[in-house]
Amino acid sequence: MMRLFVPSRSRRSAVLRYAGILDGQTVNLHAQLPRSRRLPDHAEVVLRRGRQRHPVEARLHQGPQGETLVDVAALLGAELGGVPVATGSWRLKLRVRTGRRTRTLSFLLLEPPVPYAGPTKPMTASPVTGDRHRLGRSFRGSVRVISRAARPGAEVAKVHLEHSGLTVDFRVLGVRAEDPWAEFEATGRKVEQPLTALGPDLFRLVVPLGDMPPRGKRPEHWDVRLRDRAGRSLRLGRRLHDVRNPLRVFAMRRLAVTPPGHTTMIVQPRYTPAGNFRVTCTRMPEAG
Structure with a gap:
């Protein structure tokens, strides 16, 4: 020593x-x-x-x-x-x-x-x-x-949830994303969604809730990845913070959302214990 x-x-x-x-x-x-x-x-x-x-x-x-x-x-x-x-x-x-x-x-x-x-x-x-x-x-x-230098990551900056939908602003750190898009994945299902560039390495994502209604009575959990034509795959999340319990500190509300052409469902954006961003969709009880 x-x-x-x-x-x-x-x-x-x-x-x-x-x-x-x-x-x-x-x-x-x-x-x-x-x-x-x-x-x-x-x-x-x-x-x-x-x-x-x-x-x-x-x-x-x-x-x-x-x-x-x-x-x-x-x-x-x-x-x-x-x-x-x-x-x-x-x-x-x-x-x-x-x-x-x-x-x-x-x-x-x-x-x-x-x-x-x-x-x-x-x-x-x-x-x-x-x-x-x-x-x-x-x-x-x-x-x-x-x-x-920063590790490659997609860091959530702002989440906006209202009855008409859900949007997420995030920053790409440590890499230069080439023509990126978002990919939502739940058990046996995948949905791709384009992004809107807000500035250098800053993007807005409109969550495609119309393609994410639950197929059954159980909640469905959607994980989100950033992908680009260079083959990169980055999980959206919130990791650049100093709190020990992000699940409690960064907890977000649940809200009833009615996507165009679909019945109302309960939407809850949240973070996993690892800091990954996730969207949980649940049928309204009266719709089941």
Whole structure:
């Protein structure tokens, strides 16, 4: 087992009291600087990878014991207006200016972040882009931001259910879908449905309820896949969240819907325990 080497020259490092990526896309750091005679005038964190440098302003203040503390909140992702990090490992350096003197410090992460308990959990990916960011550390204990591209997925953005029908807006992440369409599948049945493009990688799906009435008295469960001419197959779902019980938190109502030319049925969109989107259709009791 490799043991962490902790540098003895603490004056070259800012010791992290807290480090985490709270929302899947924002690096949050709280660190204590080495002792100094006065509070520095300015501080910034620089994300470095190869020749790339991206500075982010930091906030300096004094703690209750007179120690110098620094707080950083760095949004990741050019699409979000944040730091344009690409796939790879990014070193974090702290630049501190006092008068005319500038020092460069490493962030020392003595203990890795510990997962917490409760109704929510740490986000493992950006809820907007799907890109994955996590904190790591070098052999010497210096903190790193490790970024990975989004996994291919079809993420539900909005579900709109009314008496006239059901529509679903979703985003395609991690891949470029080529002439995509939706495929609904229940036991022994398949229905294909075209999509409407709302923007880059954003689509609207009108659920074809007229082709989905139950054949018997038992509910029928329809799973939804995105397919394209390149042969891709992605389950529609909602996975980019931080809740531990999505079935309860993202529960949706049941509603009586009457598709044109058909009798009324009960429609309930919902998510499976794995986060997949599903539509359950049931006959109205008086129609049976």
